[in-house]
Amino acid sequence: MSDAAIIVAAGRGTRAGGDMPKQWQPLLGRRVADWTLEAIRAAGLSPIILVMHPDDMDTTALPEDVIRVAGGATRDASVRAGLAVLDPDCVENVLIHDVARPCLPPSVIADVRAALHGGAEAAAPGLAVTDALWRGEDGLVAGVQPRDGLFRAQTPQGFRLKPLIAAHDEHPGGAADDVEVARMAGIAVVITPGSEENLKITLPGDFLRAAQILQNRKEHMDVRLGNGFDVHAFEPGDGCWLCGIKVPHDQALKGHSDADVGMHAVTDAIYGALAEGDIGRHFPPSDPQWKGAESHIFLRHAVELARSKGYRITNIDCTLICERPKVGPHAAAMQARMGEIMDLPLDRVSVKATTSEKLGFTGREEGIAAIATATLVSA
Ligand code: MG
Numbered sequence: 001m002s003d004a005a006i007i008v009a010a011g012r013g014t015r016a017g018g019d020m021p022k023q024w025q026p027l028l029g030r031r032v033a034d035w036t037l038e039a040i041r042a043a044g045l046s047p048i049i050l051v052m053h054p055d056d057m058d059t060t061a062l063p064e065d066v067i068r069v070a071g072g073a074t075r076d077a078s079v080r081a082g083l084a085v086l087d088p089d090c091v092e093n094v095l096i097h098d099v100a101r102p103c104l105p106p107s108v109i110a111d112v113r114a115a116l117h118g119g120a121e122a123a124a125p126g127l128a129v130t131d132a133l134w135r136g137e138d139g140l141v142a143g144v145q146p147r148d149g150l151f152r153a154q155t156p157q158g159f160r161l162k163p164l165i166a167a168h169d170e171h172p173g174g175a176a177d178d179v180e181v182a183r184m185a186g187i188a189v190v191i192t193p194g195s196e197e198n199l200k201i202t203l204p205g206d207f208l209r210a211a212q213i214l215q216n217r218k219e220h221m222d223v224r225l226g227n228g229f230d231v232h233a234f235e236p237g238d239g240c241w242l243c244g245i246k247v248p249h250d251q252a253l254k255g256h257s258d259a260d261v262g263m264h265a266v267t268d269a270i271y272g273a274l275a276e277g278d279i280g281r282h283f284p285p286s287d288p289q290w291k292g293a294e295s296h297i298f299l300r301h302a303v304e305l306a307r308s309k310g311y312r313i314t315n316i317d318c319t320l321i322c323e324r325p326k327v328g329p330h331a332a333a334m335q336a337r338m339g340e341i342m343d344l345p346l347d348r349v350s351v352k353a354t355t356s357e358k359l360g361f362t363g364r365e366e367g368i369a370a371i372a373t374a375t376l377v378s379a
Contacts, residue, residue: 001092003113005045005156006082009033009099010053010071016100017204021053023099024060028211032201035102035214037066040156042312043109044303044343045095049085051078076175080168088162093117095156096178100201103213104156110308111192112158122159122182125194126151153177154194163187222378224311226273228265233367240368242320242327243351244296244337249325253368256285260295261370262318262351266338267295269316269374270302274309296341303342311376313342317350318372321362327353 009023016022023033033050040048041063050062051071062068069085071078079096086094093116097104108125115123129152133145157178164178167185175181179189197213199206237252243262253259268278276282279298283290306313316338320327327334334351342349356362362369 002046002090003044003093003095003116003158004047004049004086004091004161005040006049006051006079006086006094006096007033007036007040007099008051008071008075008078008082008096009056010051010078011075011100012053013100013202015203016201016206021056022201024056025207027102027207028214032102032210033099035210036097036099036104037063039102039104039106039109040095040097041065043106043113043307045109046343047086047091049082050099051082074173075177076168076171076173076181079178079181083161083165083168086161088165091161093158094161094164095158097156098200101155101198102201103197103199103210103217105195105197106307106310106312108154108193108195108198109156110304112156114304114308115190115192116158116160120190121163121187122157122179123190123192124157124179125154125198126191127154127194127196151191152194153179154198154200157189159187217378220378222311224273224376226269226271226374226376228268228270228272228278228372228374229370230261230264230268231361231367231369232259232261232264234365240325241295242325242330242368243318243334244341245330245333247325247327247330256291257283257293257298258295261368262320262334262372263295263299263338265370265372266316266318266374267298267302269372270299270306270313270376273374273376274302274306274311276302276305299338299341306376310378313344313348314375314377315348315350316342316344316372316374318352318370320351320353321356321369321371322353322367323355323358323363323365327351 018025049067051069054070112123129147129150133147134141135143167181171181232253232255234251235254239246239248240253241258241260335349339349
């Protein structure tokens with residue numbers, strides 16, 4: 001089950017100025033929509049649906065993995081068109097985002113997803129209003145509006161897919177956003193932290209503000225490397241878990257968990273890049289609940305930790321060191337499994353193997369060692 005994204009881009013907003021819709025206008029060398037799509041893709045959301053104006057459907061260049069859907073006359077009609085292509089048997093949650101918010105920080109997405117995975121039926125980012133609020137009439141202050149409990153609503157707004165589809169089916173239309181639709185259906189919506197950077201391009205001056213935020217991020221991009229090393233000894237058995245694949249062998253690897261030495265090295269490389277210790281710190285071997293645990297639990301935790309701290313993994317490289325079993329015939333399957341767990345494309349996941357020329361404990365076939373490197377960048 002995945003978390004999908006619907007990006008609403010069917011509008012023809014004219015307040016932003018320019019001679020084309022704001023989502024297709026340039027922003028720091030790309031289109032506004034390209035920045036938005038990159039932020040969504042970096043979070044590992046899949047599938048990604050872009051709901052477009054019918055006129056844009058055939059004329060707009062987009063990455064291959066983006067699914068184009070023709071939008072309707074209103075925002076909620078467009079969202080319904082996007083929801084219609086999602087398969088509730090494969091998609092658990094859906095995050096709905098305005099295309100005109102291209103500076104979406106990873107932490108905002110991560111907090112919405114964490115709330116959903118923590119049991120919330122719906123979650124959406126908001127910023128508490130801190131300025132005093134006035135009502136104005138004819139250029140004069142006509143009254144003061146209490147700001148207690150007021151929030152500025154942002155996107156992405158996240159929901160369990162099935163209840164949201166039902167809520168849209170029941171709604172008469174005309175809602176400002178999907179939180180309004182969900183609430184009308186009785187769905188409670190958790191408020192997660194929004195961000196001042198997550199601005200919605202609305203007026204001409206917003207392009208400059210967005211460009212400054214993105215430029216500032218580029219200049220302060222933080223690239224981090226981490227390494228991981230792990231060893232597990234052989235014990236009697238019928239195969240070894242290596243990078244998520246059970247490889248038939250005349251022995252098994254011994255360990256508290258499933259002893260997947262390759263996945264452990266990669267997981268430790270990610271923790272290392274974050275200066276977050278190692279697997280043992282997050283999943284103590286002294287805790288019986290991790291006995292026999294499948295190692296993808298550890299790897300997924302490291303990947304989520306990276307996301308929640310504002311980093312995306314750009315590649316990993318893992319080397320398994322053993323005489324036997326032969327890794328080569330299984331390397332492609334390992335690469336695919338590791339990519340699936342980390343939401344990374346195959347050209348960013350390397351799994352390879354070497355022997356130690358019969359030297360040392362790996363050469364004597366007493367166990368298997370693995371080393372791994374991970375690169376993370378601030379997203
Ligand atoms: Mg280990």
